[in-house]
Amino acid sequence: MKFRDQLRFIRQNIKKNKIRTFMTILATAMGCAFLIVLASIAYGLQESIVEDTLEQQIITQIDIYGQEDEKGNFQSLTLENIEYLESIEQVKAVTRRNQLRQMPLFAMDDYEAETAAVAAHFPSEVASGLTLREGRLPENRGEVVVGSHFIKNLAEVTDENIYDEETGEIKEGYIYQGNLVDEVLEMTVINNDDEKDSIPLKIVGVLEAPTREWMQDKNVYISDKVFSEVEKFTGTPGGELGVDPKELDSTSIETFDEVKVYADNLEAVQGIADKLDEENYMTYSVVNEMKQINMFFAIGKAGLILVGTIAIIIASIGIYNTMTMAVTERAPDIGIMKAIGANPKTIKQIFLLESSYIGIIGALIGVAVAYATSALVNIGLPLILETAFDESLPEGLQFSSIPVSLILISVGICLLVTILSGLRPAKKATEIDVLKAMRREI
Amino acid sequence: MNKEIMLDIKQLHHEFILGKKKQQTRISVLKDISFQVKKGEVVTLVGKSGSGKSTLLNLISGFIHPTRGEIWINGSEVSTFTEKQFANFRLKHMGFIFQNFQLIPSMTAFQNIELPLILKGENENKRKQMTLDMLEKVGLKEFGDYYPSELSGGQQQRISIARALILEPPLILADEPTGSLDSETEASLLEFIQQLNEDLGITFLIITHDEVVARTGHRTIAIRDGRLVESGVSQ
């Protein structure tokens, strides 16, 4: 028997019992839609949260705070560590910075700025993607580059109130307007005895603004030689004030506060982070956080899919019932067909096809209903929440999202359950006794 | 194996088992039945009610399995067939005519005749042509769109014969084909059977109570209490 003829058969059968079939399809569709919508909430929230997190972080970046030794003590990272990190495969760059542990005063003619000084390793910074807006990178001891927002802090020296009362920022009129490159900057640091030391520096370049709009880079990037000079002047590591140099052990090795590893690509991040974890480095990367968020949502999704599947199983009882009735009703016809020479397999196929048909149509309608409901939830729920709580929700928050994978999972579950529930009735149809059926005994 | 033999029954026994496992009773319905039907023969099977005629036919049709013995049809030992094998064999080699026609009520006359072609997997154009030809052959050209309930008994029986013939099986088994018909309709049906036998060489095995029907065959086999009692040639 040809497949087309089988289809024609089931169409005829369905026509004979339109309402019963329709009701069964409806139940299946509702079950399927329920499953998709339920799970779509988990997908939607996950997407919103993950997107939000990604937006604020550079994805290929792994922050390294230090390393634990065998006893579990914290160790700052040394040059040896850096060299090791650089040797790891798929690591693009390892940047290391040391921030001066006091805020120096930077003076330029009649303008002054109090801001952080950072010693950075420029070759690795460049490799990690750092770019200059103007000028060039420092080459000598006394050369520096400044952050993109440094100029916003460089204000005229005056007795007047230079701060805007509302924003707390320096008023436009007091900010330095000229060119920075090639200007000389006088950096003044102090030591524990309140003695001052001035170091003249030359600005050779200005950095590109950070990619995130809300980030401001006001730093002055000094060379490590100048950094050491300050340390020598104060006698403390990082030029820190308020600590007694005599209390510190003198075996000072060069360490780094702010070390970041950049991976070649997103896929490599996880591998590198795992490797570093193994070697007791204390790390943080967005991937770590993603892992936790994703784990949480995976559990949530599995739970919701389970609940939704129960709805489909309930609907499948309807299919089982419908198919059993169909088999009983058609038993005489099946008997005749078998008597003429219909293969039991063919008869089974026809009934399986019929229950699959109900399943497929139900699933398709369910998917359509789910999309509609999902759209409604995304439009309606924020409106309801905003009016109810009088608070605006974060922009781009999505309550319900239906990825293709969810559709595939749901339709798969729906079809599996409906086919399974049609299996027994179909088997029953093949077992119909020809003679009994022809005597109308069934 | 003789190529001239269509049906060869060898020492066929059949018992029905009644009751549940512990209180089973066996009733022996057919005992040591052996006979042959040649190709192109019309053989009638007679006997009292309850003598086991239908049981014998059901065994040959494969609707039930024999307790013992062999059934050879057209050179194949069918009693060892699986259900699936028998289904395919029936479709190819056997046609059936039943006392109460056994047409599918939800299908039109046309669709009922077409059914074996569909089961065989014939394509639609060929199916349509063959079915129309067959409708014409049984003299019901205008009745293709009628449902069985809208046809007379004789018309229904001719539809069921058309269905049995559509795949041109070499053997047709009929269990009281004229049982529900008046004598006039019966006569025209018998004529039709004879014509099919002469024109197409189809072999018939016909169960009947009716003297007239019994006389139309080449030969009559009689059963009494499950045993073959005589086998005579009609005049």
Ligand SMILES: Nc1ncnc2c1ncn2[C@@H]1O[C@H](COP(=O)(O)OP(=O)(O)OP(=O)(O)O)[C@@H](O)[C@H]1O
């Ligand atoms: N399914 C069955 N289970 C038990 N006994 C059966 C069954 N079918 C038939 N019999 C018995 O087998 C015997 C023969 O029945 P069968 O139907 O073959 O008779 P028959 O010759 O066709 O009679 P009739 O001329 O009335 O149709 C009967 O005694 C009947 O009771």
Ligand SMILES: [Mg+2]
């Ligand atoms: Mg009988």
